[in-house]
């Protein structure tokens with residue numbers, strides 16, 4: 001299956017929600033779509049599924065060409081869908097739910113086995129847990145051998161521990177089915193760990209579409225930097241490939257800046273170490289226990305900026321304590337123009 005989306009616009013009535021969307025997906029690739037609430041993630045899925053019409057542009061799915069003038073009905077698109085509310089038929093048992101309107105019942109047996117549902121074969125949906133219901137919903141979608149899978153927040157109604165294991169079950173099943181998938185999520189960790197590629201949406205437009213590693217390590221905009229991971233920004237002076245910061249000179253990659261001047265560096269909690277030292281350069285504001293680690297916010301003595309840093313759970317600094325903050329990132333940090341500043345003119 002090959003999915004190609006070309007300059008797609010879609011929305012509700014006169015309101016355009018998705019603007020000029022371009023993307024390609026093939027093989028068994030999983031694309032995770034993330035973005036703030038209301039940015040249009042579900043609208044894209046609805047348009048691909050045929051629930052919402054195309055306003056302009058086109059969608060190509062194998063030999064189907066879908067445009068405003070050629071709206072292919074949902075049942076002809078060969079799409080499998082999994083929603084957050086499971087949407088099982090309440091009057092059919094697990095086996096019958098999965099095999100609903102299916103001629104080839106061998107697919108039912110196969111997906112019941114792959115998704116570990118053997119002992120629930122005859123169970124009615126209301127007797128199943130949330131995770132079991134979602135496995136049935138996935139089995140039902142995959143048993144119909146779709147050309148494309150659409151998943152809309154499939155884990156959002158499940159508790160945290162189950163989310164973590166079921167995301168891998170779903171990923172493995174999609175890979176086994178060999179079907180491309182567009183998976184909408186609110187959860188950045190889910191997007192980055194599961195996706196072959198991640199698309200970050202901002203107000204109906206794709207800000208970046210790339211591997212999780214590239215989106216995280218080389219965000220194409222400040223919006224992406226702030227959306228993925230716990231970003232802080234540190235003021236610095238850019239000079240060629242290095243920046244002078246209150247914590248010393250560091251190598252940088254300039255994203256949206258001229259070659260010198262006032263900039264802000266993207267720093268994440270793992271870019272620093274925090275230690276007790278005879279030469280403190282910062283003060284702890286707060287720390288939050290995370291289990292294996294502790295997230296701390298510290299204020300730099302020079303300049304007074306605040307950044308977040310992650311330390312081992314064994315380190316227990318107290319608010320107000322003088323601490324030593326050092327940059328340990330071995331990769332170049334990303335430099336962005338200083339927000340609201342005028343000393344960093346737009347790059348020509």
Ligand SMILES: Nc1ncnc2c1ncn2[C@@H]1O[C@H](COP(=O)(O)OP(=O)(O)OP(=O)(O)O)[C@@H](O)[C@H]1O
Nearest residue numbers: 012015017035036037038039040041042043044186
């Ligand atoms: N049926 C509808 N009629 C009119 N406007 C709608 C409709 N459904 C969604 N919208 C609007 O379209 C925009 C995008 O909604 P959409 O559901 O695609 O966002 P989303 O990114 O999936 O959000 P969330 O993360 O909260 O689920 C929002 O401004 C929303 O209010």
